[in-house]
Amino acid sequence: MTDLSGYRELYLEELDEQLQYIEEEVLRLEHEGATDTAVDRLFRAAHTLKGSSAAMGYHKMKEVTHQIEHLLHQVRNGERMVTKPLINLMFTGLDVMKGLQEEIVRTDAETSDISPLLQQLQQFSMNAASESVIPEPPNAFSGGAKEELPGDVGQPPAQRAVYPETKSKSQTIRVNIDRLDHLMNLAGELVIDQTRIQQVRTLFRQRLGSDDLVEELFQLSDHLSLLIGELQDGVMKARMLPIEQLYNRFPRMIRDLAESLGKQVDLILQGKDTELDRTLIEEIGDPLIHLLRNAVDHGIEVPEQRRLSGKSERGTLTLSAAHQDNHVVISIRDDGAGIDADKLRGSAVSKGLLPQHEARRLSDDEALQLIFKPGFSTASQVSDVSGRGVGMDIVRNNIERMSGMIDVETVKGQGTLFRIRLPLTLAIVTGLLVNISGRIFIIPMSSVAEITRIEAKEIKRLRGEPVIKIRHQVIPVVWLHDHFQYPRPPARRYLPIVIIGRGEKRVALAVDELMGNQEIVIKNLGSFIGKIGGISGATILGSGNVALILDVDGVIKLSSNAQTNSSI
Incomplete structure (x- = not known):
C-alpha cells in the first residue's frame, strides 16, 4: 500500500488554492451568467479536487465535491440552468468544504456530519427536470460524450497533470517563512555593520588624511554598501506578497x-x-x-x-x-x-x-x-x-x-x-536619532510630523501643563528626561522640538540635540526585559552602542501624565 503521508502538505496547498479558485469562479458565474468556459472551469476544479481527496483518503471531501461536480455536469449537458438557488447551494457546499479543510489541517481527520448537505445536494440534483431550461446559444455544451480528465481516484496529487488553458506553469517556489525571517535578520546585521564601517573609514580619513589605503577602504566601503543595499532590497522583496491574497x-x-x-x-x-x-x-x-x-x-x-x-x-x-x-x-x-x-x-x-x-x-x-x-x-x-x-x-x-x-x-x-x-515593511525602518541627556534615542520617521526649533519663552502652561501653539493647534510638550529620570539640560534660549503624532494626536518632544536619520534594524527587547512604557524596541548603532526606539503611542499616553517640576 502506497504511503501518501508525504503528499499531505502538497494536498493541503492544492486544496487551499482550489477552494479559493472555486469560490472566485462561482462568484463570476453568478455575476456574468453561465458560459461554456465558466462552467467548464468549475467542473474541472471540482473534478480535480474530488480525485486528489479520494487519493488521500479524505472521503467526505470527495463526496461533497462529487455532488457539486454532478450539478455542474447537469449544467454542462443543458439539463439545468444557473439559478440563484443553485449558486447559494454551491456556496453552502463550499463553506462545508472549508470546514472540512480546517479539520484536516488541525487533526488530519474529517469529523463534521455532511449528511444534511449531501441530502440537500442530491435532492436538488433530482429536481433538475422540473426547471424550465433556457435555450443555450449555439456554442453551449451539447451534452455530448464526457471528457476524460486527469486526477481520477487513486492517483496522488503530485502525479496529476492543476491545466494549461486555466493556469500557466508557476515560476515560483514555496519557502518556509522562518527561513525568510532568518535571512532578513542577517541582512539587518549587515546593515548595522555597514554603518559601523562607514564610521570607521571616516575616522581613518580624519586621523591619516588622504592615504592610498584610506582611499581603497573608501572604495571597498562604498561597494559593500551597494551590495548590502541590493541584498536588503532583495530579501525584503522576497517577503513581499501581492495584496491580491x-x-x-x-x-x-x-x-x-x-x-x-x-x-x-x-x-x-x-x-x-x-x-x-x-x-x-x-x-x-x-x-x-x-x-x-x-x-x-x-x-x-x-x-x-x-x-x-x-x-x-x-x-x-x-x-x-x-x-x-x-x-x-x-x-x-x-x-x-x-x-x-x-x-x-x-x-x-x-x-x-x-x-x-x-x-x-x-x-x-x-x-x-x-x-x-x-x-x-x-x-x-x-x-x-x-x-x-x-x-x-x-x-x-x-x-x-x-x-x-x-x-x-x-x-x-x-x-x-x-x-x-x-x-512597506516593519523590519527595517528609517529613524530620527535624538540626544537626550547624552543618550541616543530613535524616533520612527513614519511618526514624525514636524521638526522645528522654538524659543523657550514660547512654551506656555495650560491647566498647569506645558504646551506650545503651532498653526492654531495647541500641542502638549513632553520632556522624556523626566520619564526616564535623566537630568534636564541647562536653560537655553532655543529648544529642538520633534512633533510626533498619530491621526489628530500630537505631542511635542523636547530633545537636547537632533542627530540626523538613518536606516535601523528593529530588535525586540525580549522577555527578560519585558515591556517598558514609551519604548518599542532597540537597535545597534554604527558605533556598536545600543539605542532605544521610542514607542509613539506610549509617549503620547505618557504626555497625559507628564508633570513639570521646574519652570523654563
Missing part, C-alpha cells in the same frame, strides 16, 4: 452581506499586484474587513432609497491599493449616503462624549474625527454588522500599531473615503 477574501463576504441586507453592491478591486510585507498583510486584514462591512451596512443605501436620491440602485464599493514612495496606500471608497457631521455632533453630545457648546464649535473635519472615539456610533439600531463608528477606535489603533495612519473624507449624499497609509 488578501483581496480574495472579500468578494464572497461582500456578496453574502449585501444579500442579507437586501442591497445591491458592486465590489471593485484595484491594484491587486501591489506588494506588501506578509506580516502587514496578515495584520491589515481585520481593519479592512471592518471598514468594508461598515460601508455596505451603513454607507451604501438600499435600492429604493438610492433610486429616490437619483442614484443607480446598485451601490459601488471600491478597494484600491498603490505604492507611494516607501509606503502603500489602501483606499476604501463607497458611493453611499456619506457621513452627516451634524449627526456626529449630536451623537457625541447624547453619549456624553462632549458638552453641547464644544460640539457646536467643531468644524466638519473635526466632527468627522469623532468616529474614532471609543464607543462612538451613529447607527440608529444595533445590527449583526458594526455600525459606522463602532470599533473604529480599534481599527485606528491596529493601523497605528503597524506604524500606519488612517484618515477619512466624506461628502453627504455622495459617499465616504477611508485612506490607509502603511510602510
Whole structure:
C-alpha cells in the first residue's frame, strides 16, 4: 500500500488554492451568467479536487465535491440552468468544504456530519427536470460524450497533470517563512555593520588624511554598501506578497452581506499586484474587513432609497491599493449616503462624549474625527454588522500599531473615503536619532510630523501643563528626561522640538540635540526585559552602542501624565 503521508502538505496547498479558485469562479458565474468556459472551469476544479481527496483518503471531501461536480455536469449537458438557488447551494457546499479543510489541517481527520448537505445536494440534483431550461446559444455544451480528465481516484496529487488553458506553469517556489525571517535578520546585521564601517573609514580619513589605503577602504566601503543595499532590497522583496491574497477574501463576504441586507453592491478591486510585507498583510486584514462591512451596512443605501436620491440602485464599493514612495496606500471608497457631521455632533453630545457648546464649535473635519472615539456610533439600531463608528477606535489603533495612519473624507449624499497609509515593511525602518541627556534615542520617521526649533519663552502652561501653539493647534510638550529620570539640560534660549503624532494626536518632544536619520534594524527587547512604557524596541548603532526606539503611542499616553517640576 502506497504511503501518501508525504503528499499531505502538497494536498493541503492544492486544496487551499482550489477552494479559493472555486469560490472566485462561482462568484463570476453568478455575476456574468453561465458560459461554456465558466462552467467548464468549475467542473474541472471540482473534478480535480474530488480525485486528489479520494487519493488521500479524505472521503467526505470527495463526496461533497462529487455532488457539486454532478450539478455542474447537469449544467454542462443543458439539463439545468444557473439559478440563484443553485449558486447559494454551491456556496453552502463550499463553506462545508472549508470546514472540512480546517479539520484536516488541525487533526488530519474529517469529523463534521455532511449528511444534511449531501441530502440537500442530491435532492436538488433530482429536481433538475422540473426547471424550465433556457435555450443555450449555439456554442453551449451539447451534452455530448464526457471528457476524460486527469486526477481520477487513486492517483496522488503530485502525479496529476492543476491545466494549461486555466493556469500557466508557476515560476515560483514555496519557502518556509522562518527561513525568510532568518535571512532578513542577517541582512539587518549587515546593515548595522555597514554603518559601523562607514564610521570607521571616516575616522581613518580624519586621523591619516588622504592615504592610498584610506582611499581603497573608501572604495571597498562604498561597494559593500551597494551590495548590502541590493541584498536588503532583495530579501525584503522576497517577503513581499501581492495584496491580491488578501483581496480574495472579500468578494464572497461582500456578496453574502449585501444579500442579507437586501442591497445591491458592486465590489471593485484595484491594484491587486501591489506588494506588501506578509506580516502587514496578515495584520491589515481585520481593519479592512471592518471598514468594508461598515460601508455596505451603513454607507451604501438600499435600492429604493438610492433610486429616490437619483442614484443607480446598485451601490459601488471600491478597494484600491498603490505604492507611494516607501509606503502603500489602501483606499476604501463607497458611493453611499456619506457621513452627516451634524449627526456626529449630536451623537457625541447624547453619549456624553462632549458638552453641547464644544460640539457646536467643531468644524466638519473635526466632527468627522469623532468616529474614532471609543464607543462612538451613529447607527440608529444595533445590527449583526458594526455600525459606522463602532470599533473604529480599534481599527485606528491596529493601523497605528503597524506604524500606519488612517484618515477619512466624506461628502453627504455622495459617499465616504477611508485612506490607509502603511510602510512597506516593519523590519527595517528609517529613524530620527535624538540626544537626550547624552543618550541616543530613535524616533520612527513614519511618526514624525514636524521638526522645528522654538524659543523657550514660547512654551506656555495650560491647566498647569506645558504646551506650545503651532498653526492654531495647541500641542502638549513632553520632556522624556523626566520619564526616564535623566537630568534636564541647562536653560537655553532655543529648544529642538520633534512633533510626533498619530491621526489628530500630537505631542511635542523636547530633545537636547537632533542627530540626523538613518536606516535601523528593529530588535525586540525580549522577555527578560519585558515591556517598558514609551519604548518599542532597540537597535545597534554604527558605533556598536545600543539605542532605544521610542514607542509613539506610549509617549503620547505618557504626555497625559507628564508633570513639570521646574519652570523654563
